[in-house]
Each structure stands twice: as C-alpha cells, then as structure tokens.
Amino acid sequence: MSEQVSRRAMLRGAAVAGVGLGVAGTTGIEAAAEAPPARGRTMIGEPFRATDAPRFGIIGLGNRGGGMLPLLLAIPGAKVTALCDIRPEFAQRAARTVTEAGQPEPAVYTGGDDDYENLCARDDVDFVYIATPWEWHTPMALTAMRNGKHVGVECPIGLTLRDLWELVDTSERTRRHCIQLENCCYGQNELRALRMAHDGKFGELLHGSGAYLHDLRELLFSKTYYEDQWRRRFHTKIDGDLYPTHGLGPVGAYMDLHRGDRFSHMTSMSTPALALAEYRAEHMPPGDETWRERYVKGDVTMSLIQTAKGRVIHLAHGVSSPHPYSRLNHLAGTKGVFEDYPPRIYLEPDMSGHEWGSFDDYASYDHWLWTDVGPGPGGHGGMDYLMLYRLVQCMRLGLPPDIDVYDSAAWNAPFPLSVLSIRHRGASIPFPDFTRGRWRTPHPGTDSEKPA
Ligand SMILES: NC(=O)c1ccc[n+]([C@@H]2O[C@H](COP(=O)([O-])OP(=O)(O)OC[C@H]3O[C@@H](n4cnc5c(N)ncnc54)[C@H](O)[C@@H]3O)[C@@H](O)[C@H]2O)c1
Numbered sequence: 001m002s003e004q005v006s007r008r009a010m011l012r013g014a015a016v017a018g019v020g021l022g023v024a025g026t027t028g029i030e031a032a033a034e035a036p037p038a039r040g041r042t043m044i045g046e047p048f049r050a051t052d053a054p055r056f057g058i059i060g061l062g063n064r065g066g067g068m069l070p071l072l073l074a075i076p077g078a079k080v081t082a083l084c085d086i087r088p089e090f091a092q093r094a095a096r097t098v099t100e101a102g103q104p105e106p107a108v109y110t111g112g113d114d115d116y117e118n119l120c121a122r123d124d125v126d127f128v129y130i131a132t133p134w135e136w137h138t139p140m141a142l143t144a145m146r147n148g149k150h151v152g153v154e155c156p157i158g159l160t161l162r163d164l165w166e167l168v169d170t171s172e173r174t175r176r177h178c179i180q181l182e183n184c185c186y187g188q189n190e191l192r193a194l195r196m197a198h199d200g201k202f203g204e205l206l207h208g209s210g211a212y213l214h215d216l217r218e219l220l221f222s223k224t225y226y227e228d229q230w231r232r233r234f235h236t237k238i239d240g241d242l243y244p245t246h247g248l249g250p251v252g253a254y255m256d257l258h259r260g261d262r263f264s265h266m267t268s269m270s271t272p273a274l275a276l277a278e279y280r281a282e283h284m285p286p287g288d289e290t291w292r293e294r295y296v297k298g299d300v301t302m303s304l305i306q307t308a309k310g311r312v313i314h315l316a317h318g319v320s321s322p323h324p325y326s327r328l329n330h331l332a333g334t335k336g337v338f339e340d341y342p343p344r345i346y347l348e349p350d351m352s353g354h355e356w357g358s359f360d361d362y363a364s365y366d367h368w369l370w371t372d373v374g375p376g377p378g379g380h381g382g383m384d385y386l387m388l389y390r391l392v393q394c395m396r397l398g399l400p401p402d403i404d405v406y407d408s409a410a411w412n413a414p415f416p417l418s419v420l421s422i423r424h425r426g427a428s429i430p431f432p433d434f435t436r437g438r439w440r441t442p443h444p445g446t447d448s449e450k451p452a
Helices: 002-017 063-073 088-100 116-120 134-146 161-174 188-198 217-221 227-236 245-254 275-283 359-365 368-373 380-397 405-412 414-423
Strands: 055-059 079-084 107-109 127-130 150-153 178-180 205-213 263-270 301-307 312-318 330-333 336-339 344-347
Touching: 055 063, 055 116, 063 079, 063 088, 063 127, 063 380, 079 088, 079 116, 088 107, 107 116, 116 134, 127 134, 134 150, 134 161, 134 227, 161 178, 161 405, 161 414, 178 405, 188 245, 188 330, 188 359, 188 368, 188 380, 205 245, 217 227, 217 275, 245 312, 245 405, 263 414, 301 414, 344 359, 368 380, 405 414
Parallel strands: 055 079, 055 127, 079 107, 127 150, 150 178, 205 312
Antiparallel strands: 205 330, 263 301, 301 312, 330 336, 336 344
C-alpha cells in the first residue's frame, strides 16, 4: 500500500511540475501555440458506431463516480460491465448498485493503481468513464483509447498542453472519442441561453463570463471526503485556474467554439493565497499534517480570453474563500444581456428602461432535453442525467458526440495557460488551435436537434 501511495504522490508531483510547459518542453510563451504534426484524420463530425446497448466501464467510484453510476443505470440501453477503484469497498458497493438495478454482476478491479489497465483491455467495454483524482485523467484516457475504447473524463481532462495534445493525437489516431464530460453544458439555463443566442436574441455576441466559484474549504480539509485528500494538495503546488471547464464549456458553446470561432489568447492574474491558511488556523488542531503545507494557489484566479472574432470572456476560479456557489454564466451582445445566479435578462426590443426582466419569460427556448426528457433523477438539478442520457443516445443512434476532443482540449487549456500567464505577470498567452485550422467548420454541438 505504501508503495502505491508513493507512486501516486510521484505522479501527482510529475503532473503538476509540467503544468505550463509548451509542446516544445519550454516555458516560452510562444511555444504555447505550437501544434505537433497530425498523425490521424480529424475527429470533427465523426459518428459513434451505432451500438444498441453501449457497455460502460467506470474507473473511480468515489463521490462523483459513485453518484453518477445510478444515473447511468437509469438510462434506457446503458449497461455497466466493469468497475475499478483502488478502494475495494467502493468498487464492491458500486457492483451491488449494478446488480440491484437488474444488470449482471460487473467485473471488478481493485488490484491497485494500475489495475485500471485491465478494465481498459476488456472486450465487453465500449466506453470508459473516468472519475478519479486529476493526475490520473490523462494516463487513464490514453490507455482507454489505445485499447479501442471511447472515453469520457471528469474535469479537467489534462493538466498540461502536452497532455492535451497527446489526447487529441491519440483520439485522431485510434478513431476513438475523448470527451470532457462537462455536465454544466447541459444545465437548463445554459441550454436555454444557447438556443436564444443561436436564434439571434442577443444580436451579435460581444462578451461572456464563466466561473467555478464554490467554497470547498470544509471538503478540502476533510480527512475522509477526497481519497487521500488529493484535491487540497494541488493548492500547494501551482497557481492558476484549476477548474476552467464548468464556466468555459457553456460560454464556448454560446460563441460557437470550433463552429465558427476559437479562443485566441488569454491573460490571467491571481489574488494572494490567504484563505486556506486562515481556515486551517481556525479549524485544524496544532500538529495536524496540514500545518506542514504552504498554499500557493491564489484564492481567486481571474482570466480574460479573447476569441478570433474579438469577443471577450471573463473566466474566474475560486474554491478557497467564502462565496455562494456561482458559475457566473453571463452572455452579452448588441441586443441585450443574460446573467445567472439568479437568472435575469435584458433584451431589446422586448424590454426598455434598463430594468432586468424575467428569464422565465423565455421558457419557450428550452432545449428538447429539458422539455421532453429531463430533468431526470439526481445530480446538479438534472444536468448530470441529461449529459449521460445524451451521450448514450448518440452512441445508440450512431451520431457524433455533442462534445469532441477539440472542444475538450480547448476548454481545459486555460489550466496550463493561466499558470504560464501568472508566472509571467499576466502576460498574454496564445491558445493552441487544437483543430489544426478547422475551427470554422459548422457541425453539431450541444444545441442538438431532437433525433426523430
Ligand atoms: N462534474 C462535476 O460536477 C463534478 C463533481 C464532483 C467531482 N467531479 C470530478 O470528479 C473527479 C473525482 O472527484 P471525487 O470528488 O469523486 O473524488 P474522490 O476522491 O471522492 O473519488 C476519486 C476515486 O478515485 C479512486 N482512485 C484513485 N486513484 C485510482 C486509481 N489509480 N485507479 C482506480 N481508482 C482510483 C479513489 O479511490 C476514489 O474512490 C474529479 O475530477 C472531480 O473534479 C466533477
């Protein structure tokens, strides 16, 4: 066990040590935009091969994986055939959930840090779902694709630009999808605002905001919530936006990311890192192991991203200081503005006098997933279920997924790019173009048509 813990610690150290590195392995700012040569065809628009009963393997059955399992089991057609966790009791508990849902006993892998490789090698798995600590996401996703499986990864999909390019390359070479499972793209307000944006209600789009503002202090210091307290340790290693995709996924969709626009460059700054040490002083006993830690991740990281069309996105990340939950979720154009938390809207010509109006008045724009399917059981008001429902639907019908490897890589790039920008006093860092020039290609995304 101690050998495994030290391997985990090594992986965690190696993963964060490389954050900010360009493809060329330098910390040069221009290197951030470098693209390695393509080794396979584009995955844009690539359909799944239609599979009536897609078979899932899940790696990581802690808070997230354990919570998503019953939702997956509730989706017509979805089968769960294999489970893996280094904590045998979590995997066994999940196996009982599968059999209680009336499905055959799944294969269970609990043989240590690398046993996930055996799950990935199975013949009866079509899609691997990864819900482990961040440092495992890229190696696990690569292993899944190299074994011929499609893969869906919890946020973030990769920590370095090298990770992100390797995921793109491997997806193109193996012809397997690699999807950031970004549930927030399926929120009711996000999908309604998306459909309104596509209908021109906001006019020409100008700017938007997205964020992950979630006070996690109590969970970060809990001895039992995160396995081996992995999440707090990131705050001792790097300063940057550690969780960009909840905010950026939906705003990217509003702005037709890779369907007509792309992220061009970004600049980031962080506040001082004070709040975790303050929390520790108030809540942790003298001599606790946390007293050996020094927190370097600024309490709030703010970034500005400009797109190729000149639009501006404000991105924020803060999990260590008091803040009611918010993803900001704001969009503005030449005809009006929407902002969330709580939702409100101002649109011309529908409104005048500079008074906010009700977003409920635009319920007719709700996405078909919300009117005809959702919200469904559990999870973040329904968006978790709808994300999985849509994924399974695309696999069953042989459609391309709403979210591809290019979207996933671009939403995650602010993790390393913000680290690099902060290291260079807020310098402007160019975004890599993960599509290799295909970002103007119209193709379906989360604003999907309801299949016949
Ligand atoms: N999308 C969302 O809304 C949302 C919500 C919560 C968490 N998450 C994400 O889900 C992921 C997991 O978070 P969590 O809160 O469930 O953490 P957790 O610590 O509760 O769960 C991680 C699980 O992975 C297992 N694990 C660790 N190393 C492993 C290995 N080598 N092989 C197999 N299993 C291994 C652990 O034993 C643990 O059960 C993170 O990426 C987190 O950011 C996303």
